[in-house]
Amino acid sequence: xxxxxxxxxxxxxxxxxxxxxxxxxxxxxxxxxxxxxxxxxxxxxxxxxxxxxxxxxxxxxxxxxxxxxxxxxxxxxxxxxxxxxxxxxxxxxxxxxxxxxxxxxxxxxxxxxxxxxxxxxxxxxxxxxxxxxxxxxxxxxxxxxxxxxxxxxxxxxxxxxxxxxxxxxxxxxxxxxxxxxxxxxxxxxxxxxxxxxxxxxxxxxxxxxxxxxxxxxxxxxxxxx
Amino acid sequence: xxxxxxxxxxxxxxxxxxxxxxxxxxxxxxxxxxxxxxxxxxxxxxxxxxxxxxxxxxxxxxxxxxxxxxxxxxxxxxxxxxxxxxxxxxxxxxxxxxxxxxxxxxxxxxxxxxxxxxxxxxxxxxxxxxxxxxxxxxxxxxxxxxxxxxxxxxxxxxxxxxxxxxxxxxxxxxxxxxxxxxxxxxxxxxxxxxxxxxxxxxxxxxxxxxxxxxxxxxxxxxxxxxxxxxxxxxxxxxxxxxxxxxxxxxxxxxxxxxxxxxxxxxxx
Numbered sequence: 238x239x240x241x242x243x244x245x246x247x248x249x250x251x252x253x254x255x256x257x258x259x260x261x262x263x264x265x266x267x268x269x270x271x272x273x274x275x276x277x278x279x280x281x282x283x284x285x286x287x288x289x290x291x292x293x294x295x296x297x298x299x300x301x302x303x304x305x306x307x308x309x310x311x312x313x314x315x316x317x318x319x320x321x322x323x324x325x326x327x328x329x330x331x332x333x334x335x336x337x338x339x340x341x342x343x344x345x346x347x348x349x350x351x352x353x354x355x356x357x358x359x360x361x362x363x364x365x366x367x368x369x370x371x372x373x374x375x376x377x378x379x380x381x382x383x384x385x386x387x388x389x390x391x392x393x394x395x396x397x398x399x400x401x402x403x404x405x406x407x408x409x410x411x412x413x414x415x416x417x418x419x420x421x422x423x424x425x426x427x428x429x430x431x432x433x434x435x436x437x438x439x440x441x442x443x444x445x446x447x448x449x450x451x452x453x454x455x456x457x458x459x460x461x462x
Numbered sequence: 463x464x465x466x467x468x469x470x471x472x473x474x475x476x477x478x479x480x481x482x483x484x485x486x487x488x489x490x491x492x493x494x495x496x497x498x499x500x501x502x503x504x505x506x507x508x509x510x511x512x513x514x515x516x517x518x519x520x521x522x523x524x525x526x527x528x529x530x531x532x533x534x535x536x537x538x539x540x541x542x543x544x545x546x547x548x549x550x551x552x553x554x555x556x557x558x559x560x561x562x563x564x565x566x567x568x569x570x571x572x573x574x575x576x577x578x579x580x581x582x583x584x585x586x587x588x589x590x591x592x593x594x595x596x597x598x599x600x601x602x603x604x605x606x607x608x609x610x611x612x613x614x615x616x617x618x619x620x621x622x623x624x625x626x627x628x629x630x631x632x633x634x635x636x637x638x639x640x641x642x643x644x645x646x647x648x649x650x651x652x653x654x655x656x657x658x659x660x661x662x663x664x665x666x667x668x669x670x671x672x673x674x675x676x677x678x679x680x681x682x683x684x685x686x687x688x689x690x691x692x693x694x695x696x697x698x699x700x701x702x703x704x705x706x707x708x709x710x711x712x713x714x715x716x717x718x719x720x721x722x723x724x725x726x727x728x729x730x
Contacts, residue, residue, distance in 0.1 A: 298671040298678065299664055329676050333562040335645070336676070371649040387650065436673065438656040438666050450659045457673035 300455050305423035310342060313419055316360055318344035321376045326410075326421050339365045340410060340421055341376050341383075349394055352431040357411040357460070362421050363396045364408035371439040374407070383407060397429065404442040405429065411460060425459040435459045477501065519707065526713035532607070533711060535600040540699065542593035546631075547696075549586040550688060557638065559684040561677045565640035590632055597628050609712040617705040620698055627695050634687035637680065648683075649675070 252260035252267055310324040321341035329336035341363045345354060350361065363383070365373045372387035382399065383392035391400035396407035406429060411422035426434045428443035435453035437443065442451070477497070508514040525533075556576055558568040572579040601621065604610055610618035637648040656666040671678035 296668065299667045301672070303672050303674070329674050331562065332677050335561045336674075371653040372646060387646075438663060439653045440657040441663065451656075451663055452660065454663050454667050454673065456667050 298456070302458065303456055305457070307413070307415070307420040307422040309415070309418035309420050310340070311419060312417055313344070313360075313414060316342050316344050316419065318346035320378055320381075321363070323376070324421070339373065341365065342412070342419070342421070351395070357413060357422075358409075359414065360412040360419050361395070362410040362412050364410065364424060366408060366439055368398070368403040368405050368407060368439045369401065395431070396427075404440060405437075405444070405447075406431065408436065423460060424457075433459055433462075520703075523707060523710065525711055526717065528714040528717040529711065530714065532603045532714075535596060535603050536706070539593060539596040539600050540703075542589055542596050543695065543699065545589050546586060546593060547692065549582050549589065550692070552582055553586055554688055557684075559638070559680045561640065561680045565638065565680060569639045569641075590635060594628060594632060597625055601625060606715075607712060608715055614705070614709050614712075617702060617709065620702050620705070624695065624698050624702065627691050627698070630691050631687060631695070634683045634691070637683045638687065640680065645675075 249255055250265050251262075252264045253262055257267065308326045310326065311322075316322050321343045323339050323341055325337050326340050327336055328338050343361055345359050345361055350358075352358065365375075365383075367374045367385035367387065367390045369385065369388055369390045372385050372390075374383040374385045374390065374392065376383050381394045383396065385391070385401065385403070389401040390398070390403040392403070392407050393399045396409070398404075398406060406427050408424050408426050410424050413420050413422065424436045426437045426443060428434065428447070434443050434448060435458045437451055437453070441447065504514070553572065556568055556572045556579070558564040560568075569583070572583050574580070576582075604618065604621065633648075633651055636651075637644050652666055652669055655669065656662040658665065667673060669679070669682065670676070671682050
């Protein structure tokens, strides 16, 4: 090491002074260094040219908002206010049964429902995704409970958790009336106060610091209030 | 004349060149040519690649006293992987990753219609469980024999990555038959993944290619299952084996040095 430093100190920075053939005045980068650097840079650019687009291609859907549609499910008189009517809606087009899901719908009932009325909740539409880990829940009319077959999650008539592991009430869908039909729209999540949040996946609590620990995603948002 | 020099002990007797018996002619008979043809072929490749040294380095290693059946768990895992690779490649010839019913139908076709389809699919399905069990046993052997210690820590780290990738293979492969069990198990699995703080929700969107389960989800799982992860697995298994050969295997913990500071007296 000491030798090298000594050797280096005796050498000039300038290629011209070192007697290199074809050196220019003031030139400090040797041709060897120049070629090495160019080859590395060219290799890096070539690799980046296929790696970056491929990674972006795979990650793209994470940043892309998916359009949510409204789907008519029947006339308003189909839905009583004391029990739920199951309806099948299509979440994702073109993939057959896989894209469909059951939604439980009833009319808003001031005796049961505590959240304020607005344009989107004249009908209460509950998602059947259990908020523990996403299994499909089933409404048992006799006990007025939603029951999950997987790990024993139980929900009450407004979708509130009454037992088992679920971390928040059942997700809901926006509802509205168009052309004499009740329409079911985008999904949203609720905390235990039934406040609306952008949709979260099951297993992600929304009380306390929950909404910050599990942030909403660019792909799916609640409707602007 | 073969130029390949093999170490004496591993060469089968039949292949060791013998001195000519007195009285025999110097002619090479067809049988001699046949005997040497194999070695000649290897010789031809070796002359152009010099791979024989590497092969010998890999295959003819000194192993410590006390080596026992527990040391075969790694090879067993390797063969489980190879079995999964071969059966998987051929299953891909019939499988269609189509969420609208094509995936399930193609798996049903493999199982019920294709010649030996049930067997090959069974090999792949049960082989996956076998591989996970073997990986766990291999890891337990390494842990309880203390074989993860210096200088083999890096091999342990690679092994842990291999373990995780094996789980990823199990998870992504579970969706592919696309029956009710596959679908709901994957829903649950993805949601478990989503409970990771901060990154969970975004990882879920990555895995599903969006907020909901779509055609892209199955295509994505299929691609990860049959191309991305197997490629990384194969490369890391190569590194794992290189390090095994480089470091050598450890003696079982109950083997004591016979003389102080002299664990392996026969070793070079």
